[in-house]
Amino acid sequence: MLGLRSLAAALTLLSLTFPMSAEAQERVLRTLTVTGQGEEVIPTTITRVQLGVEVRGNTAEEVQQEVASRTAAVVDLLRSRNVEQLQTTGIRLQPQYDYRNDERRFRGYVGTNSVSFRIGTEQAGGLMDEAVKVGATKIDGVSFLATDRAIASAEKEALRDATQDAQEQAEVVLNALNLTRKEIVSIQINGANSPRPPMLQNAMLRSESASTPVIGGDQVVRASVTLEILY
Template identity: 30%
Template sequence: MTKQLFAVMATGLALMAATPALAQQGGSTVTAATVQGPILSFSVNEEVRSRPDQASVGAGVTTTAPTAVEAMRANAAAMDKLIAAAKARGIKPADIQTSGINLSPQYDYSNQGNGQPPRFIGYQVSNTVRATTGKIDDIGPLLDALVAAGGTNIEGPWFGMKDADAQLVGARGAAIKAAEAKAADYARLAGYRGAELVSISEGGSFGGPQPPMPYGRGLMAAEAKATPVEPGQVANTLTLSFQYRLVK
């Protein structure tokens, strides 16, 4: 490193000690100092990718009838078959949850071009449940069973981890080691003897649901093979924010 660079860094630190100015470079921040020394703030990210150990799928039915009562009754009967199919595939009742029910009037707008008002044609009901399972290899057959039971609205699957935080135990240690090395490097470059840890805070994304895979009746093979589903891996991201005090 040239003498000119050391001179620039020394000048910057001197200015920060004298004023409450803020200097930032490469995602790291050195704030104006207390009498003990300037504070260095930065974040370290660690990502752990793992095969998911649970998945959720959404399934529902849509029914239409002349009256709201008839539409609701028809939908309830269809949903009973759908829920029974999920239970038959080993889904526990506690892992089946209604995610949405919608009742709305339906109109025919095809005659509006002739100045006619919309024609009322009945009521439509949509009901959807979400089923969660730890049997990743059974997702394809589960989807097929829900469609065979009358499911017309299929969503998912969404993959995740039951205990995402446990996947990050090693990542925390790696992040702390990386932070120590980074702080020591800043201290050396700025002409300080070392850096003392002031605070740590944690954030991140822990095994959240992954984007659902497209699914529909058209994916079912003519020879009744189970729908192929590949779980891949889910990402668990840990973000640790650090503050170090540079010391002479």
């Protein structure tokens, strides 16, 4: 048994001492690594809105009741319009003070309740106006995004573009050096991503006769692919 172990160890040591074959060394050395980039721009058709109710008053009970009443009316409206991903994003009730001449004076209470939802961009302006009429007092943020289906399709296109870009880069370099491209020995997909547009913050709601205009923009989807090519 010991002899077999010694023989195995000797064979392992012997294999480690042999240098790589010339063919293997050439395969390692004669590779070109290129990274291609792909980008697709798609229109946004969905608006994510975060709006809320803010109430000030003399007592906590008074403020909380008013916030609850207004918020319930806003939520009922949003549900009746079949908005998507409706959820509460913040609830707060706290005292307010003035500080003058090193003295703290009680001013009353402020209460807030915020919700967020998604709706088609063409409907967003009118719905926000309606929300004002039933009790909303502020918009905490608005952002625009494309549909999940549009993003998934754009990600595939961005990957195709990135792959094509990487191959074109390799062709330019190898042709310039009078080298012949062989097979691709390694592929790395660095990913396709679609950064969410930042929300437009702290817009104030005003109830006016005309519908609030809401105009979406474009969303950029990017991808990156790395190829290792033998030459």
